[in-house]
Amino acid sequence: MSQLTRRTVLRFAAFCAAVPFGAIPARADSHVTNHVVVIKNMRFSPADLTIKAGDTVTWRNEDDTAHSAWDVNDVFDTGLLLPGQSAALTFSAAGTFSYRCRPHRSMRGTITITR
Numbered sequence: 001m002s003q004l005t006r007r008t009v010l011r012f013a014a015f016c017a018a019v020p021f022g023a024i025p026a027r028a029d030s031h032v033t034n035h036v037v038v039i040k041n042m043r044f045s046p047a048d049l050t051i052k053a054g055d056t057v058t059w060r061n062e063d064d065t066a067h068s069a070w071d072v073n074d075v076f077d078t079g080l081l082l083p084g085q086s087a088a089l090t091f092s093a094a095g096t097f098s099y100r101c102r103p104h105r106s107m108r109g110t111i112t113i114t115r
């Protein structure tokens with residue numbers, strides 16, 4: 001992945017982190033989709049997700065312990081999500097990200113972004 005792509009994703013991640021969940025205005029672009037990855041029973045579901053550039057992914061912790069979604073190359077990190085908490089990130093460029101839960105590194109997932 002190019003450095004430019006990484007910076008773009010990071011900028012989006014920082015932007016989203018600064019905006020309360022739900023406050024991001026809907027875009028006129030009708031193909032933008034919000035995908036939900038549920039964290040439950042020590043796993044991400046779906047673990048492997050394919051989305052389009054511009055889409056948002058929300059990780060929602062429905063487990064009874066804290067989890068996170070942490071990109072193995074440190075491109076993004078939701079930080080620890082307590083039970084009931086969510087974090088949303090928008091992915092602006094095509095690419096593939098492998099992520100894990102930081103406290104439970106056997107928990108793994110991938111996000112594939114297509115154009």
Ligand SMILES: [Cu+2]
Binds near residue numbers: 067068101103
């Ligand atoms: Cu975990």
